[in-house]
Structures are given as C-alpha cells and as structure tokens.
Amino acid sequence: MRLSTVILPIHHWSEGQQIWRRAEDLGFHAAYTYDHLSWRSFRDGPWFGAVPTLTAAAVVTQRMRLGTLVTSPNFRHPVTLAKELISLDDISGGRMTLGIGAGGTGFDATALGQEPWTPRERADRLGEFVPLLDRLLTEDAVSYEGDHYSAHEARNIPGCLQRPRLPFAIAATGPRGLRLAARYGQGWVTTGDPRLYEDGTPEQSVRALRDQAEKLADACAARGREVAELDKILLTGFTPDRGRPLESLDAFVDFAGRHRELGFTELVVHWPIPDSDFAADEKVFERIATEAPAQL
Template sequence: MSLRLSTVILPYLRWHEGGRTTWQRAEQLGFHTAYTYDHLSWRTFRDGPWYGAVPTLTAAAAVTEQLRLGTLVTSPNFRHPVTLAKELISLDDISGGRVTLGVGAGGTGFDATVLGQEPWTPRERADRFAEFVPLLDRLLREDSVSFEGDYYSAHEARNIPGCVQRPRLPFAVAATGPRGMKLAARHGQAWVTTGDPKLFETGTPEQSVQAVRGQIEKLADAAAQIGRDAAGIDKVLLTGFTPDRGRPLESLGAFVDFAGRHAELGFTEIVIHWPIPDSDFAADEKVFERIAMEALAQLS
C-alpha cells in the first residue's frame, strides 16, 4: 500500500468565516481524507467556538467532490449506535460514498461527563466499545436490526437503503489495548493510533517508533487469531501526540523524515492537523501547504 497524506480540521471556525474555505482548500491541496474531531468540546478549545462533527462533515460534503471525509474519532461517550448509524448512512449518501468512520473507546475528557454520568473506568469503556462497534457494524449492513445487550439495545431499527459504500462505509478503529486490537482486526478496514501516550511528555522519538512498532505487531497477532492478514488493514497515524509533537511540520524535510520512518513500519496514512494559530497545533501555513503538495513525491 502506498502512503497517503490526510488532515484533520478541528470544527472551531464558523462555516461562513473560514470553515467552508478550509475544507475546500483541503481538497485543492490533494489530501486523501479530511477528518474532524467528534467531541462536544475539547481541551483548550472548551471555552471557545466548537461545532458538531456530523453537521460539519455534511456541509463539507456539499462543497467538495473528491475529498474523503471522516471522524477521528467518534466514541460511545455521547453516541448511541442506532442514532449514529442513521446519521452516517445519511452522510454517506450526501457525500456520494466518501465517508470513513474513525471510532474509538473514548477517554476521560469533557465528553465523558457532559451527560451527567460519572466517567467510566477503562474496563467499562472497553466493555461498551466491544458492544458498540459490532452493533454499529450490523446497523450499517442490515435493513432491520434487533439487539439486546448490556449497554445498547435496538428494536427493529430500520436503516434502508443502507450505505452507498458496500457492504458499509469503512471503519478506522482506534485502539492500543488487546480488546481494542481485536475489534480493529475483526471490524476495521483501518486501524488508528496516536502513538504511546506514556511517551508524550518524557519519551524520545526513537522510543515512540519502537512503541508503535509493537502496536503494529499486536494488531498483526490479533488479526492472525481470526485468520485475517493484517497487511490488508490500513494503518493510520494521527500526528501531534508523539514526542515529536509539532516538529514534523517545521519543514518539508522534517516531515519527509518523520513520515518515512513511519512508512517503513507499515503505516499507510499519516494525518496532520490543519494549523490553528495560538494553539498546540500552530504551524506555518506555507510550510503546511508545501508538505501537502510535495511530501508524498519525495517519499515515493
């Protein structure tokens, strides 16, 4: 698989004050996919503008033609598989079959408590995720689904006519633990990682490379257990959360070096954050655009 370059556009801009033109520019620059975060608020952006993922992606679908669109990532924190499936089928139709669902178990941020519940333990998140993904898989494939689980239920949920993409739109499953890896191996057309979070503050880039190599090996083991070849699973790295932080976007050469090291590990897609001034994702826009237009040619 050749390396693809994608971006993630945080939904903080008003649509008519930079939002629309940003998504259109992502298509002009040739990105494979433009993702957005599916949170109700997020970290340092909590007290500023922040818009919903599905309406944003729907608007982006209406003003682009070739660019793939997706979440990075949706989680059970405030989503239910039945209502999410209906929204995804609608979005897949509006976009003409250009949607990828990035999906993960969720974390302990604002989304974990915004509905009034206590944050779930890591085990509770894993338990819910293990039920959420297979049910969502069925809802996107089948015309009518009934299901009674420990956490989620569906009673004759209708999803006609289903996805434009068949048998359903692709899942990119974010996972690092053994149970999540099994879900990625069974249900994922792609697997997503941000690296090892334990290394973010004090680790080195070299340690990070070793850590993600280990993650890829665990994915391969999980796939082998069900008779699947992990070589057929796309491997996606969401940048900005490894010890390198924003350094790969400091120059074209720095990015080519970073992306090359990870392509050698087996990654098939690198995702970079669209620059946001005065934030953790600040970057020189001219350098960013040069990376978008020139980096892959230097890696081929």
C-alpha cells in the same frame, strides 16, 4: 503512503468551508474532524458538531474522503449514529470513513451527567457498540438487547452507498480494541504511546508504535486475516516529535519515512491553528501537503 488532514470544528462555516475546500485543492487524501462535544484548551471557544460539519463539508467538496477521528460511545448511541452515517455516506457520494474508539475521560465523558467510565467500562461499551453498529449499517432491520445498548426493529434502508458499509477505522492500542480492529476494521488508528508524550524520545515512540503494529498483526493472525488488509493510520501531533515534523518539508519527509517503514499507510496532520498546540507555518504546511507525497 497517503497524507490526510484533520480540521478541528472550531470555525464558523463562513470561514470553515474555505478550509475544507482548500484541503481538497491541496490534494489531501482525506479530511477528518474530531467528534467531541468540546476538547481540551478549546473548551471555552467555538466548537461545532462533527456530523453537521461533515455534512456541509460533503457539499462543498467532491473528491476527498471525509470522516471522524474519532467517534466514541461517550455520547453516541449506535442506532442514531447509524442513521446519521448512512445519510452522510449518501450526501458525500460514498466518501465517508468512521474513525471510532473507546473515548477518554475528558469533557465528553461527563457532559450527559454521568460519572466517567473506567477504562474497562469504556472497552466493554466499545466491544458492544462496534458489532451492533456493523449490523445496523449492513442489515435493513435490527433488533438487539445487550448489556449497554438495545435496538428494536431499527430500520436503516437503503443502507450505505459504500458496500457492504462504510469503512471503520478503529482506534486501539489494547488487546480488546485490537481484536475489534482485526475483526471489524478496514483501518486501524493510533496516536502513539501517550506515556511518551511529555518525556519520551522519537526513538522510543518508534519502538512503541512498532510494538503496537506487531500486536495488531497478531490479532489479525488470530482471526485468520492478513494485517495488510487494514490501513494503518497515524494521527500525528501526539508523539514526542509533536509539531517538529511540520517545521520543514525535509523534517516531515524524514518523519514520514520512519513511520512508513513501520507499515503505516496514512499520516494525518492537523490543519494549523495559531496560538495552539497545532500552530504551524501555513506556507510550510501547504508545501508539505503538495510536495511530500511525491517524495514518499
């Protein structure tokens, strides 16, 4: 099981670059960032763009993988996103992963002046976005006319450094999203069952995650694909355990072991942010980063 972190883009780069370098020094497999225009309680504070942040992070790191958790169609278009991803993959030396999902109803959904889409509308757009993005990242020129997106002779030469393209980690829990993950994903991302966050128990969360993983396996089987081909990524902090796994090394190893048994291959922990839902003791956090992988 690999251990990764997600660093929210809230830091001026004079401070932020030290955090990304430290993440690599601690041995994290990957460091991701949120691809939002703003987010929840951080809305009225500093919040920087994901693509420039990852570009800068690619320059100050050498080994660690980088990526988004997650990008969505809420304010992205596949033609322009493809160009940025090809550039990021080149600058990073082939270390980029695109986490992508349908998005939600937060600030991103209305920042461009549109009404928020329904869950069905978000799924419709993702179902068109991902296949088109796949083509844009693997073909030199693409023309396409769909219900939601279009491309006219969109050129993407030389393509990704990673071949045939950079990996997709598709965030999904519903049947349509899981089918997309089974067809196009090199990874699958979940945060658990959001209905359990407030009043659920860790045991209920494990059962819900097991059910999600089984549905992913069914979607892969329907495609004639082995589910073992996909990385299974859990973005932590949104299950009923919340921040408790980061309270001690033993607590984290116990949490990680329970989820490894479900087939998860990568756990992502939030870089500590004081006075927030992601507050944690930095010394404990660093001990988890350096000691937990060996125990797993």
